[in-house]
Amino acid sequence: MRIGIIGAGQLGQMLGFAARDLGVECVFLDPSDQPPAAACGHVIQRPFDDTMALSELAATCDVVTYEFENVPVEALHRIEDKVAIYPPAGALQHSQDRLAEKKLFDRLGIPLPGYHVIDTRNDLDAAVDKLGLPLVIKTRRLGYDGKGQFVLREQADIDTAWQTLGGNDLIAEQWVPFDYEVSCIGVRNVDGDIVIYPLSHNVHEGGILRTSRSPVDAPALAETAEQYVRTMLEHLDYVGTLALELFVCGDELLANEFAPRVHNSGHWSIEGSATSQFENHLRAILNRPLGSTASVGHAGMVNLIGDIPAAALEIDETHVHDYGKSPRPGRKLGHITVIGEAPAERDKFLDTVYRIVTQSSC
Numbered sequence: 001m002r003i004g005i006i007g008a009g010q011l012g013q014m015l016g017f018a019a020r021d022l023g024v025e026c027v028f029l030d031p032s033d034q035p036p037a038a039a040c041g042h043v044i045q046r047p048f049d050d051t052m053a054l055s056e057l058a059a060t061c062d063v064v065t066y067e068f069e070n071v072p073v074e075a076l077h078r079i080e081d082k083v084a085i086y087p088p089a090g091a092l093q094h095s096q097d098r099l100a101e102k103k104l105f106d107r108l109g110i111p112l113p114g115y116h117v118i119d120t121r122n123d124l125d126a127a128v129d130k131l132g133l134p135l136v137i138k139t140r141r142l143g144y145d146g147k148g149q150f151v152l153r154e155q156a157d158i159d160t161a162w163q164t165l166g167g168n169d170l171i172a173e174q175w176v177p178f179d180y181e182v183s184c185i186g187v188r189n190v191d192g193d194i195v196i197y198p199l200s201h202n203v204h205e206g207g208i209l210r211t212s213r214s215p216v217d218a219p220a221l222a223e224t225a226e227q228y229v230r231t232m233l234e235h236l237d238y239v240g241t242l243a244l245e246l247f248v249c250g251d252e253l254l255a256n257e258f259a260p261r262v263h264n265s266g267h268w269s270i271e272g273s274a275t276s277q278f279e280n281h282l283r284a285i286l287n288r289p290l291g292s293t294a295s296v297g298h299a300g301m302v303n304l305i306g307d308i309p310a311a312a313l314e315i316d317e318t319h320v321h322d323y324g325k326s327p328r329p330g331r332k333l334g335h336i337t338v339i340g341e342a343p344a345e346r347d348k349f350l351d352t353v354y355r356i357v358t359q360s361s362c
Contacts, residue, residue: 029050090236136172
């Protein structure tokens with residue numbers, strides 16, 4: 001059995017390691033030099049939309065998947081009659097355009113903050129009138145980890161926002177004074193079986209995920225989030241792992257965005273769950289029985305961003321994942337997972353790791 005994976009970054013690497021444990025071979029498509037997934041499989045170093053490389057994947061693999069959501073949908077359409085591709089291209093298409101994504105949430109009855117499409121400078125003024133200030137202006141495509149965004153706090157910022165992002169397809173999002181952020185990760189296989197992971201409590205800094213903690217002790221929120229994820233998985237006839245990011249506002253959940261792939265906020269599942277999100281993604285696309293998502297203790301994860309301090313490698317009783325990437329400001333280079341027997345123990349341990357990592361990076 002052979003799986004083709006479009007993208008050979010750290011998510012591809014973790015999929016590759018999970019595939020090894022399942023006795024499955026992976027081959028990757030990625031134009032980068034020294035991509036992380038080269039540690040666990042052959043990498044075809046060609047562009048993601050390269051016709052010959054895609055044909056090779058289709059001809060030599062039993063199924064094709066992808067590890068990031070900016071894969072050209074047209075490229076998948078070129079080979080979808082030759083090999084099974086999961087998650088389906090339709091789900092990918094929704095996730096690539098914030099407007100299409102929000103319309104999907106509306107259609108499925110999943111609550112979300114107010115929004116307004118911006119095509120012209122006048123549309124930006126209309127968004128301010130409709131949604132109030134502050135609000136967030138985002139590019140509809142290609143924005144991630146805080147990129148392609150502008151927080152508009154007062155009227156004087158309007159011209160600057162337009163000068164910064166004007167010329168792109170934009171969308172304005174209502175500013176939500178949320179209590180905290182969570183993500184819910186679900187997996188569906190070809191037969192339609194579904195498993196859901198416990199909620200993760202996520203903290204971002206500068207638009208980049210910094211820490212995650214799971215499980216979250218909020219049964220009502222978890223039940224609601226699971227309902228939303230199940231609805232999405234079934235509506236999209238989805239196969240694979242899907243992550244839904246949500247704002248917690250009191251006892252209400254508002255959808256932020258979804259990712260049609262394994263997700264950074266679920267990295268804790270490698271050590272903190274009976275079956276990791278990566279293994280379950282592979283099980284889903286191979287139509288194998290899905291593994292248990294039961295928690296193993298209480299897990300916490302700290303992202304290693306920009307560099308990996310030597311001190312981070314010396315902390316006892318942690319699980320360090322080094323992606324093998326060269327240091328660069330803002331770049332995710334690895335992560336550290338901790339496991340506690342109780343939430344308080346986990347939180348204390350995670351806070352210690354976070355302090356050591358961030359102080360050593362200064």
